[in-house]
Amino acid sequence: MIWNTHAAHLADEATDDGSRWRPLVANTPRHVFVPRWWERQDGTWTLCAPRPDNEAWLHGAYRDRSLITRVGPLHADHAGPDDHPEGRPTSSATLPSLVVQMFQHGRLQDGQDLLEVGTGSGYGTALAAKRLGENRVTSLDVDPYLIDAARDRLGSLGLKPTLAAVDATGPIDGEYDRIMATVGVRPVPPSWLGALRTGGRLVATIAGTSLIIEAVKRFDGTAYGRIAWERAGFMPTRTGDDYAPLPDGLLEAAKTGEGEAVTEGQFPVLDVGEAWDVASMLELLAPGVQTGYSQDANGTRTAWMAHPDGSWARAVARGTAAPLVHQSGPQRLWDVLDGIRSYWLEHGELPVRGARVLITPDGRTRLARGDWRVTL
Structure with a gap:
């Protein structure tokens, strides 16, 4: 060979x-x-x-x-x-x-x-x-x-x-x-x-x-x-044979559920998984969130998010129209995402790239850029 x-x-x-x-x-x-x-x-x-x-x-x-x-x-x-x-x-x-x-x-x-x-x-x-x-x-x-x-x-x-x-x-x-x-x-x-x-x-x-x-x-x-x-992206650390699954029924709810709150979103439906900086900001603010996206032959775009705490969100729209957003659970995940996108429009970029990092001996990891701060 x-x-x-x-x-x-x-x-x-x-x-x-x-x-x-x-x-x-x-x-x-x-x-x-x-x-x-x-x-x-x-x-x-x-x-x-x-x-x-x-x-x-x-x-x-x-x-x-x-x-x-x-x-x-x-x-x-x-x-x-x-x-x-x-x-x-x-x-x-x-x-x-x-x-x-x-x-x-x-x-x-x-x-x-x-x-x-x-x-x-x-x-x-x-x-x-x-x-x-x-x-x-x-x-x-x-x-x-x-x-x-x-x-x-x-x-x-x-x-x-x-x-x-x-x-x-x-x-x-x-x-x-x-x-x-x-x-x-x-x-x-x-x-x-x-x-x-x-x-x-x-x-x-x-x-x-x-x-x-x-x-x-x-x-x-x-x-x-x-x-x-x-x-760069890598699989997260794990302690067992597999990662802990999301709560039973959560993915199905995210994809088809009615939602406790139904509103109109500020921005077009986004495939978060392909927007790396947006996805990174979302993970910093809602750690453990999972996302998905699809588009049908008619141009209808659907994005969903689910979090281990039981929160979920789904946005649906045709093309770039304002989406109908369903959300449930302790966090309003689509509102978090819209906040990230608003920051981007206001500042011209997201703060994660080039942020300063301080890691303390107890493992706390602090990120900062300008007035923006987050502690992991």
């Missing part, structure tokens, strides 16, 4: 000319780390596994995209062709360009010790071990199977970084110059600052958002930095 050509093409896509990461991507066999994955086809999760036409399979393995490796509790490695799991993705192999981007935000230097949170497939761990040396890299994941599989796959390439099946939101052993997470957190776990050496750099995303935190630990034990201008 000749994979080098595919890896070289991936390096062209995922890295810049002259980048120290370019030869590492070009010489790391991604298919070893992601032999099987899930693809969404017509609303159904379907297994993608090696086939007789290995060129097509290799092409999929070396595309610069994230590959879903676990849906709910079912690993693609353990699935058969007739399996079609239901639920949310719970693990993936991150697209290589984003892995490289996160490492670049970390500003890795020779001789530094790296803690990677979110081993996943182990592909990023391999790149880090080649860059810094295997003895400088520690990688954690909450899923014991992923750790075992990554250890075997790394070992097949002669790499033996330190791997451990650990809930990284709890205690962490060791001290590190860099902590880089490919899972979303809210807030930053206090143990991360405890494990980060003074002057060390933390790179992580806020769960449910596309916001990248870049922060450096100071002598007083706090970490100070900014939200990067670039975007």
